[in-house]
Amino acid sequence: MVHQQRSQAHLSPSSDTKDTEDIVSLLAPRLAHFAGVARTEHVTRAAQEMQVPQSTLSRAMVRLEQDLGVDLFARRGRTVSLTPAGRTFLGSVERALAEIGRAADEVRADADPATGKVAFGFLHTMGAETVPGLIQAFRVDHPRVRFSLVQNYGEAMLEKLRAGELDLCLTSPVPDAPDLVARRLDEQKLRLVVPADHPLASRRRIRLAEAADETFVTLEPGYGMRLITDDLCREAGFRPRIAFEGEEAETLRGLVAAGLGVALLPPPAFPRPGVVELTVTAPRAAREIGVAWLDGHPDTPPVAAFKRFLLSRRGNLLPT
Known part of the structure; x- marks a missing residue:
């Protein structure tokens, strides 16, 4: 009865009402624990499976219900069963955890030294011959590295660098900006x-x-x-x-x-x-071609390898 009264108090409008962002930050660390308890319907067994102290898990579930303002479990000793609200919540939690798992797998795959991904931008004028030749040469030693390729004009690519949408880009003129690192690679006569x-x-x-x-x-x-x-x-x-x-x-x-x-x-x-x-x-009449990247941005192994490759082509970047 006390628990129900507490839940109703949380449901009524008050200065303690949290906006969505606050709720998400409070709930996120407890979602996996909730799913584990819901799956086993037993606090002790869930604690053993997740290698979490039982007391910690019990407190986390109580706090989760307090933050939500609803009862998620009906308790009978150490055995629990989901309430209707708990079942509704579990469906969304499982989808959220699955999406997080897929995202984790994706970023790990993109960072894999052998099979990772490089987001690479370049000028339209370099798309027909220069870039295919560069990637072909790079993949001699890195045959399974993947590329996400973006063709655009220089300023648009620099904005994509700043937004984190590109790892590297070939551009002209070679940019001079405090937040970017740029290296001249070659010169092209006009x-x-x-x-x-x-x-x-x-x-x-x-x-x-x-x-x-x-x-x-x-x-x-x-x-x-x-x-x-x-x-x-x-x-x-x-x-x-x-x-x-x-x-x-x-x-x-x-x-x-x-x-x-x-x-x-x-x-x-x-x-x-x-x-x-x-x-x-x-x-x-000539234009300089350079490679640019965001200063201080950490490189994954495939990005670092492709950056080294481009820098090694200094003076020999363009087809003769």
Whole structure:
């Protein structure tokens, strides 16, 4: 009777009423104990199976009922049986514990040195050839390591690093931020891409200033290549007249092939018909490629191995 009165008091509105977050923090450590007692319907046997002192387990169950404000067990000596409320609670507890078990298995699997996972981001322009070649070379010594691959522009990948969604990313320009660690790996020359029937198409080399009167197609503001394009044109003494902005380099090549402008781009993975790619002799047109990760972020063994591999490719990252 006293126990029932206590439960009713907890159920009535008061200053002691806990919000959901408080309840979860109180209940979480006791859920496995509750499930064990519910499964065996015997406090002594449950304590032996879980290797917990019987007195500790008994107190935990009483405190759990106090925190919830309901009776979960009907007690007959050391034998217990679930009340209707206890059965309802047990179903949810078992699902929660199973989900926690699956999550634990998943994170352990991702950290396994031989079969773990690397969340790896890279620029769209590196997806056709560079990244497949890197992963192929890495898996010679690590054949079962798995990859979660994300293609995006530089700033978006850095935000994913900060959010914990990526372990590493290849990006350009190489970032300089206090919360990130970045290492320069290689350099990629840029070319002026013109339509195949353009007056400049007969040339092999060009000074960028010679394209000052051309219409440009570029990536959108915020993309690394857009920043580099703006900087190089400024260095060449002009501001580019931009007709189209896009999100992907090969789309820009298609626009160039259609005669809609010229573009500064890294070399393609495969030749694109309808365009000619000119070497830019001045100013020096190149972009640095680097690898970045979150400073202070601990590496799992597969991430550490792939990071070492990338750093070992310094100066030899890009296909020749």
